[in-house]
Amino acid sequence: MSRLTAEHLYKVFGRRPEAAVERLKGGAGRDELRADGAMPAVIDASFEVEAGQIFVVMGLSGSGKSTLLRMLNGLLEPTAGRVLYDGRDLTGLAPAELREVRSRGISMVFQHFALFPHRTVLDNAAYGLEVRGVPREERRERAAEALELVGLSGWDASWPDELSGGMQQRVGLARALATDADLLLMDESFSALDPLIRRDMQDQLLHLQKQLKKTIVFITHDLNEAMRLGDRIAVMRDGRIVQNGTAEDILVRPANDYVASFIQDVDRSRVLTAGAVMDPAAGPAPEGAATVAADTPLADLFAPLAKDDGPVTVADEHGEPAGVVTRDAVLAALGEQPAEVTAHA
Template sequence: MQARLEAEHLFKVFGRRPDDAVERLRQGADREELRADGTTAAVIDASFRVEAGEIFVVMGLSGSGKSTLLRMLNGLLEPTAGSVRFDGDELTALGDRGLRELRSRKISMVFQHFALFPHRSVRENAAYGLEVQGVPRAERERRADEALALCGLAGWEESWPDELSGGMQQRVGLARALATDADLLLMDESFSALDPLIRRDMQDQLLELQKTLKKTIVFITHDLNEAMRLGDRIAVMRDGRIVQTGTAEDILLRPENDYVASFIQDVDRSRVLTAGAVMDTRPRGDEADCACETATPDTPFTELCAISARLSHPVAVLDADRTLVGVVPRQRLVGFLGDEQGEPAACDGSGKDGKKVTDRA
């Protein structure tokens, strides 16, 4: 099945002889070798797929290449090598006119620093993308007002940007992207300039909107907690390369290398994990004793702990048909909150060899 957005073996190199640099990277050269020659490899061999209606988060530290990667997804930067396809169409084959049309109608971008016009009202800012499309004034104002209402700004249409708080200004930026009814939203650290409480409010707003609008979103962040909270899937970048892609639970429970493992050390696992992630699916023989108070695979970890505290036996996890799919002993919950990384322990606290082990997340 065709993904909404596909990136295949993307490279972006700045400096002299970029094509030669790509070949050297393919043969095993690293960033430092190229930098010594005056060449910067911003993105190295990045491949991923984004499905329709998915929030795909790209996260990494400053300089990891995530913002450069984002700008290749809408044609603002041309890849040195590799391809980007949106709805099956190759972006590099569109030409300048085709790219402008794509960016005005199908792909919208929400920036970190709001990018509002100070001399335009909130309504006019929200309607700007529609103005670029040539939509008649009455229609674009109607659609802008609808988008502002979705973002919690009904009643502020005639205000000026400097009359709004930072969080409200970012809502205007989001409304501007939504007003065009674009198929793909690209969000470049859109909430990172906000205070922590406002930032969380914006995250809540985005998740609430996504329940209704089901947009395809690529979200860039350097904040792992934000990535874990928003992302259906997450790509972790380091030094221009994607080092792991997976769900929040995949990354928490199965980090692919020491770099990813170090990244997740301070994550609050209780806000991410669910019963489906921590349950033991192996037969125990006493499942019949677990049918008092139960959980589902989607039960949040904190709620699962509360259920476990009320029971004297493991929590039974049942699917939608009330079929037992796993059990969660109390010691397993304690283990998944530990700081060490590794494979989760068995329900009785023993590993495959019968020795006592520590649950690790």
């Protein structure tokens, strides 16, 4: 069973939203409805997020991604459609039941840290537990553990204005982790940070995910960030999901010209992997050839390919040979010939 499922979600603001949904289903365009006073923000969004997966929703401003996120935890009620969390229909819950699910099962990490300036770092991290009614000593202990996880051990007694932007965002992440929620919703959580700190936070999230295996829905407008973090990526445009797939799917097989325009500037060497370009039918590499994991980025294959001047072996998750990668396959994948890698992606 999927941890989180969105089924044909619509969100329309303005006049006669339910009637607008029916018109959308009948083929009416977004601009046509706007002219009549209805504002479709999300149109027929469906997807599944598996347990332990980072699911990234990527789109430009106005694409509907943040509205979609707010429907996932009930902050916004869908005009139509359902949200299922562990098989439970959140859209059918009474307000008190929904608040209970949100307080125990779902945590949000916002773009603008949302820290209380009059509370210490520890008390900020413990805030979600305080709202839940957890006793003071227990919540402070759990908050301290969460701060240690995000690399802020020793900053417990500091004030938010004594921290850098990246450190403040770590406090926000610690607050979400302290609640021990299984589902994290992250809304442009790193976009307010400068590029170096942003990459550091991405590293931190990936490191934590290896330990904690949370289910994460991450919103971003940055495709490089989406491809670095996402196990799967949904690309949104004008309220609709126009492609849903792995980073390699999107890079190698863009669904349309809109998606293709996004991937032009993506560093393919850091997104495509050995597993995507290997030849599983080829014979074994020469004895003594280097062996790499299937998820090794192509950028990390240059050295072993140059050293051995021949193919390298690609191992599966069990360490068994799964195929070989040649220099020609890597060069083709990094060039303008995506069709040559689709057979093995």
